[in-house]
Amino acid sequence: xxxxxxxxxxxxxxxxxxxxxxxxxxxxxxxxxxxxxxxxxxxxxxxxxxxxxxxxxxxxxxxxxxxxxxxxxxxxxxxxxxxxxxxxxxxxxxxxxxxxxxxxxxxxxxxxxxxxxxxxxxxxxxxxxxxxxxxxxxxxxxxxxxxxxxxxxxxxxxxxxxxxxxxxxxxxxxxxxxxxxxxxxxxxxxxxxxxxxxxxxxxxxxxxxxxxxxxxxxxxxxxxxxxxxxxxxxxxxxxxxxxxxxxxxxxxxxxxxxxxxxxxxxxx
Amino acid sequence: xxxxxxxxxxxxxxxxxxxxxxxxxxxxxxxxxxxxxxxxxxxxxxxxxxxxxxxxxxxxxxxxxxxxxxxxxxxxxxxxxxxxxxxxxxxxxxxxxxxxxxxxxxxxxxxxxxxxxxxxxxxxxxxxxxxxxxxxxxxxxxxxxxxxxxxxxxxxxxxxxxxxxxxxxxxxxxxxxxxxxxxxxxxxxxxxxxxxxxxxxxxxxxxxxxxxxxxxxxxxxxxxxxxxxxxxxxxxxxxxxxxxxxxxxxxxxxxxxxxxxxxxxxxxxxxxxxxxxxxxxxxxxxxxxxxxxxxxxxxxxxxxxxxxxxxxxxxxxxxxxxxxxxxxxxxxxxxxxxxxxxxxxxxxxxxxxxxxxxxxxxxxxxxxxxxxxxxxxxxxxxxxxxxxxxxxxxxxxxxxxxxxxxxxxxxxxxxxxxxxxxxxxxxxxxxxxxxxxxxxxxxxxxxxxxxxxxxxxxxxxxxxxxxxxxxxxxxxxxxxxxxxxxxxxxxxxxxxxxxxxxxxxxxxxxxxxxxxxxxxxxxxxxxxxxxxxxxxxxxxxxxxxxxxxxxxxxxxxxxxxxxxxxxxxxxxxxxxxxxxxxxxxxxxxxxxxxxxxxxxxxxxxxxxxxxxxxxxxxxxxxxxxxxxxxxxxxxx
Numbered sequence: 001x002x003x004x005x006x007x008x009x010x011x012x013x014x015x016x017x018x019x020x021x022x023x024x025x026x027x028x029x030x031x032x033x034x035x036x037x038x039x040x041x042x043x044x045x046x047x048x049x050x051x052x053x054x055x056x057x058x059x060x061x062x063x064x065x066x067x068x069x070x071x072x073x074x075x076x077x078x079x080x081x082x083x084x085x086x087x088x089x090x091x092x093x094x095x096x097x098x099x100x101x102x103x104x105x106x107x108x109x110x111x112x113x114x115x116x117x118x119x120x121x122x123x124x125x126x127x128x129x130x131x132x133x134x135x136x137x138x139x140x141x142x143x144x145x146x147x148x149x150x151x152x153x154x155x156x157x158x159x160x161x162x163x164x165x166x167x168x169x170x171x172x173x174x175x176x177x178x179x180x181x182x183x184x185x186x187x188x189x190x191x192x193x194x195x196x197x198x199x200x201x202x203x204x205x206x207x208x209x210x211x212x213x214x215x216x217x218x219x220x221x222x223x224x225x226x227x228x229x230x231x232x233x234x235x236x237x238x239x240x241x242x243x244x245x246x247x248x249x250x251x252x253x254x255x256x257x258x259x260x261x262x263x264x265x266x267x268x
Numbered sequence: 269x270x271x272x273x274x275x276x277x278x279x280x281x282x283x284x285x286x287x288x289x290x291x292x293x294x295x296x297x298x299x300x301x302x303x304x305x306x307x308x309x310x311x312x313x314x315x316x317x318x319x320x321x322x323x324x325x326x327x328x329x330x331x332x333x334x335x336x337x338x339x340x341x342x343x344x345x346x347x348x349x350x351x352x353x354x355x356x357x358x359x360x361x362x363x364x365x366x367x368x369x370x371x372x373x374x375x376x377x378x379x380x381x382x383x384x385x386x387x388x389x390x391x392x393x394x395x396x397x398x399x400x401x402x403x404x405x406x407x408x409x410x411x412x413x414x415x416x417x418x419x420x421x422x423x424x425x426x427x428x429x430x431x432x433x434x435x436x437x438x439x440x441x442x443x444x445x446x447x448x449x450x451x452x453x454x455x456x457x458x459x460x461x462x463x464x465x466x467x468x469x470x471x472x473x474x475x476x477x478x479x480x481x482x483x484x485x486x487x488x489x490x491x492x493x494x495x496x497x498x499x500x501x502x503x504x505x506x507x508x509x510x511x512x513x514x515x516x517x518x519x520x521x522x523x524x525x526x527x528x529x530x531x532x533x534x535x536x537x538x539x540x541x542x543x544x545x546x547x548x549x550x551x552x553x554x555x556x557x558x559x560x561x562x563x564x565x566x567x568x569x570x571x572x573x574x575x576x577x578x579x580x581x582x583x584x585x586x587x588x589x590x591x592x593x594x595x596x597x598x599x600x601x602x603x604x605x606x607x608x609x610x611x612x613x614x615x616x617x618x619x620x621x622x623x624x625x626x627x628x629x630x631x632x633x634x635x636x637x638x639x640x641x642x643x644x645x646x647x648x649x650x651x652x653x654x655x656x657x658x659x660x661x662x663x664x665x666x667x668x669x670x671x672x673x674x675x676x677x678x679x680x681x682x683x684x685x686x687x688x689x690x691x692x693x694x695x696x697x698x699x700x701x702x703x704x705x706x707x708x709x710x711x712x713x714x715x716x717x718x719x720x721x722x723x724x725x726x727x728x729x730x731x732x733x734x735x736x737x738x739x740x741x742x743x744x745x746x747x748x749x750x751x752x753x754x755x756x757x758x759x760x761x762x763x764x765x766x767x768x769x770x771x772x773x774x775x776x777x778x779x780x781x782x783x784x785x786x787x788x789x790x791x792x793x794x795x796x797x798x799x800x801x802x803x804x805x806x807x808x809x810x811x812x813x814x815x816x817x818x819x820x821x822x823x824x825x826x827x828x829x830x831x832x833x834x835x836x837x838x839x840x841x842x843x844x845x846x847x848x849x850x851x852x853x854x855x856x857x858x859x860x861x862x863x864x865x866x867x868x869x870x871x872x873x874x875x876x877x878x879x880x881x882x883x884x885x886x887x888x889x890x891x892x893x894x895x896x897x898x899x900x901x902x903x904x
Contacts, residue, residue, distance in 0.1 A: 053389055067388075073386045076556075146833065170733065171834050172719065172766050186360060187717075188311055190769030211767030213833045236291050236450045244341065 022205060039077055041070060066224060104251050116242055122231050124242045129228045135181035138197050139222040142175060142215060143168030151208035151215040158205050158217070171213060179224070189213075197223065284606040297483040299697025303455035308742045309692035309709070313522040313701060314717055315364035316343065316645035317462070317524060317689050318477050318562060318637035318831030323369040323440055324464075325377035327641035329411035331404050331657035334643035336444055337366050340451040340459060342661055343645045344678060350653060352660045356644055358651075360717070360770070362688075364458035364694050365645060366442070368477040371463045371492030372418065373427065374437045380427075390424040397825075408658045416596050418468065421497045434491065441491055445484040454697045463492040463651035465506050465523070469499050471596035476506060477562070479639075481702035482519035483654060489517050502541040504550075507557045526639065528614070529570040531588070532594045533605030536614035536630055538621065546621050551629035560705050562609050563634040563712040564687040565890050566655045571712075571855075571891055572633070573610045580794055582857065586600025586714070586882065589682025598677025601696050615894060616790035617784040619849050633749045633893030634853070635706030636687025636715075647686040647715040649888075652864035662872035666865040666880055675752070681880035685864045687714050690890075692747065708749025711854075713890040719766040722748040722854050724895040728760045732838050737762055748854070749893040753900050758844035758898035763797060764836045765890070772858040775815035776801060776886060779839060783850035794855075797839045817860045819885045822863040824870040831859040851895035857887045 031090060049069050061069060089095045114126075125132060145151040149222045154167045165175055173188065186194040193211040200206060200220045208215035232240060294302045320327040321336045333351045342348045345361030357467050380393060381400050388394045397572050399410035417423045448459040460479055467474040493509040495501055510521045540550050572698025577583040593600035602884035607613045611634065618630030641656035652661075659665040659680055666681040669696040692709040693700040699886025704710060711720050721738065732740065741762050746752060751761055765777050776799035782792045796812045799805055805813050835880050841852070866884040869876050876884060 025734075039804055049386065052383070069386065069389070122507065172721070172764050172836070184311075185363065187363075188769075189315075191359060193769070212771065213830075233292075236295060237453070240337070240341070240450055244337070 001029050012070070028031045036081075036177070039074060039177055041073070046070065098116045103254070106254075116239060118231065120237065121238045121242060125228070125234075125238050128241070131241060132234055133228050134226040135223075136198070137179045137181055137224050137226065138185055140197065140219065141215045141219045141221065142173070143217045144171045144173060144215070145169050145208070145217075148208050151217055155205060155207065157218055164205075164219075168217075173213070179222075189216075269409040279660050283355075291446065291452070291484075294454055294583065295452040296449040296485065298481055298699040298702075299452075299458070299483075299695075303695045303697060305694040306701070307694075309694055309704070310715075311713070312365035312690035312717075312719055313458075313693050313696055314360075314641075315366070315689050315691065315701070316363050316460075316638050316647070316668045316686075317366040317460075317479060317635060318464070318565065318813070319343075319643065319645050320369055320525065320639070320641040321367060321643040322378060323374055323444065324641060325370055325373040326411050326415060326864070327369075327643070327656060328381065329400060329414065330408055331640055332642055333657075336369075336447050336643075337451075339367055339643040340365060340447070342643070344451065344453075348644070350644060350660055351657045354661065356646075356651075357655065358465060361457070362645060364460060364691070364701055366460045366462040366479050367448070367460045368464045368479075369444075369738060370466050371478075371494035372461070372466050372497075374440050374492055374494075376427065376436065377414075379436060384750065384884040386510045390427070392424045393427060404658060408656075416471075418495075420470075420542045420596075423497055427625075431844065438491055442488060445487050449484050452698070455695065457693040458698055458701055460698055460701065461487045465493060465495065466894060467495045467501060467503060467506070468500065468595055471600070472532045472534045473527045473595040474503060474525070474535060475527060476503070476523040476525050476558070478506070478510070478521060479702065479705070480519065480521050481699055482517065482620055483698065486517040486519040489513075491690060494769050504541065504553070505554050510557055517570070520706075521560050521701060522702070524560055524562050525558060526637070527563060527567050527590075527595070528561070528572065528592045528609045528611070529568045530593070530595045530599055532561050535610030536611075536617055537609045538608075538617055544624055546629070547624040548627045551625055551627035552749070554629040555627065555631050558632060559708055560633040560635055560893070561611060561614075561880065562637050562639075562659040562687075562716050564636040565639040566683050566686050567639060568682070569714065570609065570611055570682060573606050575606050576610055576613050577792060577794075580792075582855075582887070582889075585886065585889065586684050586727070589678040590735065592677050608880055612780060612782065612792060612865045613852075614726040615851050616784075616792065617619070619782065619851070620788075620790055621782045622849065623788065630898075631896060632749075633705070633710050634712040634891045635689035635691075635705075635710050636712035636891075637689055638686035640686060645686075647688045647713075649685045649715065649862060649864045650867050652683075652685040652867075659683075660870070661871075663868065666868050666874075667877050679877070679880070681865045681877070683714050687712060687784045688717065690720070705890075708893045709747050711748060711890055711892040714888045716856070716858060716888050716890075718768050718771070718856055718890050719764075720748075720854060720856055720890050720892050721762070721764040722892045722898075723762040724750065724752055724759055724852065725762075726752075726755055726759060727758055728762050728838055730838055732762050733764075733836050737764075746893060746895060751896040751898055754846060754849075754897055755848050758841045759852070759895075759897055760840045761797075761841075761852065761895075763839060763854055764834070765798075765854070766834045767832070769859070772826060772861045772888070773800065773828045773833060774835050775831055775857040775859050776812065777835045777837070778855045778857070779852055780855055781841065781843075781850055781852050783848050786845075787849065793843065796840070798835040798837040800830065800835065800859075813856075815859050817885070818867075819860050819862055820872070821862075821866065821884065824866045826859070826861050847899050849899055850897045851894040852897070854890075854892035856890040860885050860887050860890065867876055 050061055050066055053069060054148055067115050182194055188205060191210045196209045202220050205217050205219045208219040283285060317340055320326045321339050322332045322334060330358050336346045343362045343365040345358055347357040349356055350356050385397055396410040399406040401839055445461055448461055462477055462479040465476045465478055490513050493506060506523060513521055525535055537605040539546055564586060568590030572580055573587055574583045592598040614630045618628040622628035640648055642653045644653045646653045654660045668680045683710040690711045690713060691701050691704045693704040723741030723745040727744055763777055765774055767774050776796055778799050781793045785791050799812055816830045818829060863884050863886050865876060865880050
């Protein structure tokens with residue numbers, strides 16, 4: 001049998017999971033209503049308090065200590081509920097931020113722990129091939145000049161001179177690069193120069209092209225965009241990307257659903 | 269409802285950092301055999317060896333909420349949202365990253381913050397818990413108290429007990445190593461495992477960043493080694509740990525001291541750490557485990573100081589504010605302490621100790637890094653995201669007092685924008701980057717990415733630059749970080765500095781020489797060896813005229829109308845004396861440019877304080893690792 005599409009929707013899972021947890025705690029008799037004036041401290045709750053003490057102090061609490069811990073817990077719970085009753089949480093920037101953060105955690109936590117299947121990642125890869133495409137690679141020759149006028153003058157002589165390599169001024173930059181990745185070109189020549197190689201005409205001298213060093217005459221010999229690698233080779237990258245985006249998306253979607261239930265009017 | 273929230277939040281925190289495993293074999297090893305090696309290093313690889321994320325107790329306490337994964341995405345060129353909600357992206361990605369979260373309390377402050385308050389019994393811990401939850405300002409105050417308590421060894425028991433924290437730390441460490449493997453891309457972007465060993469007895473900063481060569485199969489066999497908080501603790505315990513790791517796993521690990529400028533003279537002593545006389549064995553261990561030192565970072569620059577180098581007009585860069593005291597007391601410094609703090613003097617002390625014991629403990633190379641506590645490895649003046657989340661970009665941040673344990677002494681404008689490490693490696697892999705650090709073929713910059721080459725030998729020709737000078741440099745000399753054996757003639761140096769294509773032009777290139785004279789005293793001298801506009805800038809009285817200043821203080825702009833794109837020269841030491849051990853390193857200065865404080869003033873329309881305004885422009889720089897000249901008897 002096939003389930004209807006909405007049952008596979010992560011958001012439905014999220015909301016349903018929240019409902020289940022809520023129901024579970026309600027059934028366990030946990031305080032879900034801060035307005036209630038009865039505080040029941042179950043055996044489990046006491047055990048949790050004791051365990052936490054043990055983790056910090058590396059020993060179990062004595063009976064006296066446990067009593068004091070429980071008293072502290074009760075005191076805090078009473079004051080907390082009364083504070084809620086008085087609405088003291090309403091204008092507290094820290095409480096607001098913290099609660100909002102927890103809602104975000106809640107929405108994203110499933111994406112954080114989920115192990116995506118190959119199919120999920122393959123679909124992700126198919127959807128965003130450009131992100132995983134290898135850098136463009138460029139093969140080119142270049143000459144450098146400190147001043148634009150010198151570059152212009154040299155350009156006029158390029159066709160008549162025998163060796164183009166002799167026309168530039170000396171600088172510690174490679175005069176020729178073969179199949180250099182765009183990031184490598186950017187590291188050596190800067191972003192402005194690398195951008196100028198994209199979509200340039202081939203096998204003819206162009207320029208003067210500006211860079212942080214000065215001016216260049218450039219001859220692009222080859223530019224290639226390699227194929228997107230198969231998933232098996234780049235699974236880590238795809239998963240990192242999927243996880244980061246999915247978490248952000250979940251947070252956004254969860255918020256949108258909640259947001260839709262509110263009317264907001266801005267006084268003009 | 270409240271408890272259900274807490275349990276879910278805790279669950280998601282436990283699983284933060286993603287799930288383990290899944291990284292390919294190429295990505296999880298040390299990178300050997302994964303990419304083709306160049307014949308010799310072709311371009312420097314840029315990285316940060318000193319970045320903190322929310323796994324660091326102080327970064328978290330100061331408000332950082334970005335973790336290792338965000339840090340790795342940002343450094344490799346992706347856009348992330350900073351803790352304060354600003355989107356951030358590097359215009360040029362880094363080539364490698366070492367996340368160096370504090371070993372002490374690794375993940376611990378986050379655990380304290382997220383623990384149910386009722387569970388925190390210790391009054392001090394509870395106080396800090398409350399402060400962290402109260403407001404960002406209180407959270408910063410709590411952090412200052414924790415740092416001070418750590419330095420004074422008054423942290424509550426159970427907070428700093430390595431045994432007690434081992435399980436929690438192991439969880440954080442293992443997850444972290446898996447994350448590193450998932451982001452490691454040999455040939456493209458390298459993630460090295462590491463952490464910070466934060467030894468700070470009495471507030472004297474003796475911190476080291478520990479860096480591993482190996483993949484997770486080996487690094488998972490160890491745990492970060494932290495300071496136990498006692499005054500008896502000392503760095504030889506770290507060396508014991510490192511030797512133990514190498515023996516047990518067959519792997520390799522090194523340590524990088526930093527912020528010697530806040531050690532009150534204890535980072536580079538003439539004696540052993542306990543005051544006993546320096547021995548050859550002790551010197552050997554130090555040199556072996558600590559081949560490089562962080563010369564410059566956000567908390568100041570440790571290359572030189574005017575008190576030690578009165579004849580160096582550029583010695584004061586990045587000293588102001590940090591020269592007053594140690595990490596926790598900005599008033600503890602006396603003049604006699606500077607010699608044990610600044611790297612040029614330490615290199616000189618190394619020569620002295622070598623004369624006495626036969627071994628040079630301070631034969632180190634130099635790198636820069638950020639020490640950013642925002643998980644963002646930003647090193648440039650125009651993208652300074654602050655030392656920690658409390659001073660991410662905001663109008664008034666530059667004028668605020670930095671009361672790390674006190675309310676006097678340092679101000680936010682004393683922070684530098686950071687630095688970067690440049691590594692001459694044959695390929696972008698863990699093993700190749702680590703090995704370049706071991707052989708000291710690295711250099712420091714205060715942020716800009718200028719390309720600095722240095723070769724030393726005896727037979728370089730005057731017209732070396734007309735030929736294949738890099739190949740020749742490797743064939744007939746040693747690169748930066750290397751050592752020459754004195755052959756009875758003056759050493760020659762092939763030096764090249766190419767500007768950052770996206771930065772400022774170069775003012776000058778200098779050689780800094782240190783040596784021991786005939787009477788056993790150390791000396792230093794600085795030579796200007798190449799500079800821009802040599803036709804008009806003529807030496808007079810041994811001094812080179814300043815390059816000029818194009819900075820528009822009202823707009824935070826500068827013009828590359830002065831300075832040079834590249835400076836090259838072949839230089840021979842004119843003061844060579846046979847038998848005098850010496851070191852030589854290169855310092856490259858850019859033309860004056862606006863500091864981050866001036867960018868802030870213009871962007872946010874704020875008024876800088878008088879002192880800050882007087883320090884709003886600087887000449888950024890690079891420091892190469894030295895080359896040593898050793899007489900034959902001590903060997904290289």
